[in-house]
Amino acid sequence: MTMQDQVKANIIRGIRKLLLNSHSMSKAEITEALSISFPTVSKFIQEMVNRGEVLSLGLLPSAGGRRARNFAFNPDFVHTLLVYLEKEETKYVITDAFNKKIQEDAVESFLKQDPRALSAFLRTKLIDDPSIRTIAMGIPGAVNGDVISYIPGYPLYANQNMRDILNLPVEIIIENDMNAAVIGYQNRKGLSSDASLVYIYMGANGPGAGILINGKLVKGHTMFSGEISFIPINDNNRFLPESGFDLEDERFIALISKLIQTISALLNPSQIIFHQSEVNELFLNKVNENVRRYFPSEHLPELYVSDWDKDYKEGLWDIAKSKLCEMSF
Amino acid sequence: MTMQDQVKANIIRGIRKLLLNSHSMSKAEITEALSISFPTVSKFIQEMVNRGEVLSLGLLPSAGGRRARNFAFNPDFVHTLLVYLEKEETKYVITDAFNKKIQEDAVESFLKQDPRALSAFLRTKLIDDPSIRTIAMGIPGAVNGDVISYIPGYPLYANQNMRDILNLPVEIIIENDMNAAVIGYQNRKGLSSDASLVYIYMGANGPGAGILINGKLVKGHTMFSGEISFIPINDNNRFLPESGFDLEDERFIALISKLIQTISALLNPSQIIFHQSEVNELFLNKVNENVRRYFPSEHLPELYVSDWDKDYKEGLWDIAKSKLCEMSF
DNA sequence: TAAACTTATTAAAGTAGTTTAATAAGTTCA
DNA sequence: TGAACTTATTAAACTACTTTAATAAGTTTA
Numbered sequence: 001m002t003m004q005d006q007v008k009a010n011i012i013r014g015i016r017k018l019l020l021n022s023h024s025m026s027k028a029e030i031t032e033a034l035s036i037s038f039p040t041v042s043k044f045i046q047e048m049v050n051r052g053e054v055l056s057l058g059l060l061p062s063a064g065g066r067r068a069r070n071f072a073f074n075p076d077f078v079h080t081l082l083v084y085l086e087k088e089e090t091k092y093v094i095t096d097a098f099n100k101k102i103q104e105d106a107v108e109s110f111l112k113q114d115p116r117a118l119s120a121f122l123r124t125k126l127i128d129d130p131s132i133r134t135i136a137m138g139i140p141g142a143v144n145g146d147v148i149s150y151i152p153g154y155p156l157y158a159n160q161n162m163r164d165i166l167n168l169p170v171e172i173i174i175e176n177d178m179n180a181a182v183i184g185y186q187n188r189k190g191l192s193s194d195a196s197l198v199y200i201y202m203g204a205n206g207p208g209a210g211i212l213i214n215g216k217l218v219k220g221h222t223m224f225s226g227e228i229s230f231i232p233i234n235d236n237n238r239f240l241p242e243s244g245f246d247l248e249d250e251r252f253i254a255l256i257s258k259l260i261q262t263i264s265a266l267l268n269p270s271q272i273i274f275h276q277s278e279v280n281e282l283f284l285n286k287v288n289e290n291v292r293r294y295f296p297s298e299h300l301p302e303l304y305v306s307d308w309d310k311d312y313k314e315g316l317w318d319i320a321k322s323k324l325c326e327m328s329f
Numbered sequence: 330m331t332m333q334d335q336v337k338a339n340i341i342r343g344i345r346k347l348l349l350n351s352h353s354m355s356k357a358e359i360t361e362a363l364s365i366s367f368p369t370v371s372k373f374i375q376e377m378v379n380r381g382e383v384l385s386l387g388l389l390p391s392a393g394g395r396r397a398r399n400f401a402f403n404p405d406f407v408h409t410l411l412v413y414l415e416k417e418e419t420k421y422v423i424t425d426a427f428n429k430k431i432q433e434d435a436v437e438s439f440l441k442q443d444p445r446a447l448s449a450f451l452r453t454k455l456i457d458d459p460s461i462r463t464i465a466m467g468i469p470g471a472v473n474g475d476v477i478s479y480i481p482g483y484p485l486y487a488n489q490n491m492r493d494i495l496n497l498p499v500e501i502i503i504e505n506d507m508n509a510a511v512i513g514y515q516n517r518k519g520l521s522s523d524a525s526l527v528y529i530y531m532g533a534n535g536p537g538a539g540i541l542i543n544g545k546l547v548k549g550h551t552m553f554s555g556e557i558s559f560i561p562i563n564d565n566n567r568f569l570p571e572s573g574f575d576l577e578d579e580r581f582i583a584l585i586s587k588l589i590q591t592i593s594a595l596l597n598p599s600q601i602i603f604h605q606s607e608v609n610e611l612f613l614n615k616v617n618e619n620v621r622r623y624f625p626s627e628h629l630p631e632l633y634v635s636d637w638d639k640d641y642k643e644g645l646w647d648i649a650k651s652k653l654c655e656m657s658f
Numbered sequence: 659t660a661a662a663c664t665t666a667t668t669a670a671a672g673t674a675g676t677t678t679a680a681t682a683a684g685t686t687c688a
Numbered sequence: 689t690g691a692a693c694t695t696a697t698t699a700a701a702c703t704a705c706t707t708t709a710a711t712a713a714g715t716t717t718a
Contacts, residue, residue: 003365004674004705007332011675028696036332037676042697065695066683196550211595216543220597221525224628230594232587233561237623239594258561262591265559265568266540268549294566299553333675333704340705357666366706371667394665395713 009326011036011044016325019073020097024057026068045071051329053077073097078329079131080320081122081170084138084177084312085111087153090118094129097324099317102129111140111154119166126170133327134171136320137162138180138312142223146174149223173323177312178226179217182210184315185273185306196269198301200228200259201308202245202278213267233258247283256283257290264291264300272301275308338655340365340373345654348402349426353386355397374400380658382406402426407658408460409649410451410499413467413506413641414440416482419447423458426653428646431458440469440483448495455499462656463500465649466491467509467641471552475503478552502652506641507539507555508546513644514602514635515541525598527630529557529588530637531574531607542596562587576612585612586619593620593629601630604637 001009014034018025027045031038048054049071057070075096084091090110094103110118126132141151146163163172182199191197194215201208209226211218218225231239233255246252256279260272274284284303291300330338343363347354356374360367377383378400386399404425413420419439423432439447455461470480475492492501511528520526523544530537538555540547547554560568562584575581585608589601603613613632620629 001364002706003336007336007675026696035330038697039677039699040675043675062684063695064685065693066685066697068696196547209595213542213547214545216545218525218542218596220628221599221630222597222628224593224625225595225597227594227597227628230590230624232590232623237587237590258566261559261561261566263595264553265556266538266554266592266595267547268551268554268556270550294561295559296553299549299551299556301550331676336705355666367667368669368707369705372705391714392665393715394663395667395715397666 011040013325015041015044015048016073019054019071020321020325024070024072026060026070028068053329075100076131078133078324078327079129080317080324081125081129081132081135082138082313082316082320083122083135084316085109085118086140087111092125093313094125094132095317099321111157114156115160115162115165119168122166122168126168132170133329134173134320134323135166135168136173136175136316136323138177138316139174140177142219143174143176143179144219144223146172148174171323171327173319175316175319176210178208178210179219180210180315180319181308181311182212182273182315183217183318184311184313186212186215187318188306188311188314191271195271196267197271197273198263198267198269199273199306199311201275202241207239209263211267213269228259231259231262233262245278247280253283253286253290257287260287260301260303261291261295264295268299269301271304273304273306273311276305277308279305281305340369341657342654344370344373344377345402348383348400349650349654353399353401355389355399357397382658404429405460407462407653407656408458409646409653410454410458410461410464411467411642411645411649412451412464413645414438414447415469416440421454422642423454423461424646428650440486443485444489444491444494448497451495451497455497461499462658463502463649463652464495464497465502465504465645465652467506467645468503469506471548472503472505472508473548473552475501477503500652500656502648504645504648505539507537508548509539509644509648510637510640511539511541511602511644512546512647513640513642515544516647517635517640517643520600524600525596526600526602527592527596527598528602528635528640530604531570536568538592540596542598557588560588560591562591574607576609582612582615582619586616589616589630589632590620590624593624597628598630600633602633602635602640605634606637608634610634 015030018030018033027038027041030041045054049056053074055072055074057072059067060070075098078097079102080095082093082095086109088109089106091106093101095101122135139148142149147161148157151157162174166172178199178201182197185199186195186197195212196214197212199210206229209228211226229239233239239259241252241255263272288303344359347359347362356367356370359370374383378385382403384401384403386401388396389399404427407426408431409424411422411424415438417438418435420435422430424430451464468477468480471478476490477486480486491503495501507528507530511526514528515524515526524541525543526541528539535558538557540555558568562568568588570581570584592601617632
């Protein structure tokens with residue numbers, strides 16, 4: 001990719017990102033936001049209008065002079081198919097360019113079946129809605145590029161290159177569910193793009209964490225990061241609540257306290273987030289108080305509860321949206 | 330900074346980086362390495378030669394056709410003053426553009442004195458060698474931009490903006506010593522620019538770690554990352570070897586094993602590095618064997634010993650070199 | 659040893675974003 | 689209500705990197 005192709009790609013990505021994150025904008029606003037010249041914005045917007053990607057929305061109220069023309073991303077220029085592969089069921093959502101639901105449903109879990117069954121199912125969705133240009137999938141396993149490198153319990157998906165095996169005529173993006181959730185949280189809360197966050201999920205199949213450092217996902221050398229059940233907090237050299245998830249139990253409080261202390265000492269993130277169905281404010285207050293006895297409080301992260309499902313849903317969309325900004329139409 | 334200024338800065342940075350990392354290069358080699366056109370390289374090299382930044386070194390042997398002209402960065406175009414602020418003494422090195430030592434000495438520690446004493450000292454060095462354009466300082470404390478945000482034991486330096494208080498007519502860069510060491514290690518070993526490494530130092534004043542994730546230093550929300558003494562491995566909710574640093578002692582082996590297990594479970598780095606004066610191969614083998622009992626061995630990092638002093642020295646230079654590539658002359 | 663081939667460099671034409679000037683379309687105020 | 693001002697858009701001149709062509713300076717081979 002030559003240097004001016006990169007410049008061009010940068011401009012298009014910038015314009016798309018702005019338009020996808022706001023209802024509508026004028027050329028002057030885009031010029032200002034991207035620090036590029038008005039004529040350049042004008043040229044690119046014209047091209048985007050020509051190919052139906054951007055809609056010209058008429059005139060904005062005057063700001064003291066000639067009224068500016070208003071532009072918005074065409075919601076139906078591209079649709080996205082978001083697929084959530086879960087143990088009990090496979091959820092999917094078809095959304096427009098602004099993440100507005102067009103169709104939503106849950107079907108039998110494909111994780112227990114051959115991936116080709118999933119491929120066939122997705123193909124029917126692509127035929128029903130030819131506007132779909134991207135499929136983003138969330139997976140309860142480790143992802144390395146297009147490959148599922150580790151997915152306990154679902155051998156049919158282990159070490160599969162999903163792009164190859166699904167073999168569909170659209171962009172395929174896969175991501176680990178915890179990683180998607182932490183990205184979703186970051187965006188839902190409007191946190192900075194270089195945030196450092198750790199999202200903790202106790203889960204039925206053992207705990208896990210999604211880790212974002214300097215705004216980038218921490219995947220690890222062998223895609224094994226965030227496997228907090230292997231932190232040797234208990235006597236058995238693991239981190240697993242033998243006492244169960246009893247929010248009143250002192251032992252459970254001590255366990256989570258040590259986890260937080262460990263993460264804080266090593267990474268010093270600004271926030272640690274828990275699933276709202278797993279902990280409550282009272283519990284976190286107790287934990288917070290407990291950790292302060294052993295750790296300087298000015299360096300402790302904020303402890304928050306959040307809605308994991310919402311964060312996960314949003315996160316997968318954010319990942320798809322980033323891809324959308326990169327695509328060429 | 331407008332878009333084409335960025336393009337220009339990118340090109341200059343690219344050329345400098347190449348020339349500073351190789352003895353000499355032809356224009357064609359630079360063209361190839363940077364994916365920019367020959368005439369553009371030619372233009373920039375010409376400018377750099379004109380201002381004395383680059384030397385024209387004559388003709389290379391023929392590769393089957395017309396012989397190419399050979400270019401190299403002028404070693405004496407800029408000198409750098411590297412300052413290592415340590416407890417017992419302050420070391421400094423003046424180096425040329427290829428990190429060749431021009432002058433080296435150790436003087437009384439400035440950490441116990443007012444920073445203005447350091448300023449006066451550095452000023453004499455700048456007068457002695459007017460080629461010095463950058464001062465890079467390594468500090469046993471947390472650094473946030475130009476500010477020393479935390480430095481136990483040296484209250485005169487705490488919360489000082491070093492750029493302001495030193496008030497010198499050159500670029501000032503400060504970095505934590507552990508962070509510099511991990512960068513130095515990365516470069517000395519020629520590791521990839523997105524490596525994930527943890528450098529562990531037991532130290533006299535308590536242990537610390539320099540953490541590099543996806544090629545970026547992890548500094549933490551309040552510059553408190555890597556404070557591994559606060560990891561609650563012992564019963565007292567800390568990580569401090571009560572048994573002393575006895576490499577034969579089972580308790581010490583267990584302690585380090587748990588530290589490695591913790592780091593691996595959370596971050597899954599490719600390497601964990603120890604100081605060669607603190608551990609030995611035999612000890613690390615024992616630790617490695619120990620961790621494998623509780624942690625999947627395919628996800629364990631490689632354990633290495635390295636020369637901390639060399640890594641630190643090299644790291645501070647690498648940081649200064651990066652700055653040098655950004656500067657305008 | 660001269661024609662054919664290779665590689666490096668320079669020159670000229672092409673492409674794409676920026677800057678500046680001109681024009682269009684509003685608002686404000688005497 | 690029209691002169692002065694404000695903001696948006698378009699047009700033209702400018703700048704800078706790329707591409708292609710021409711030239712320079714070697715090597716190889718019949």
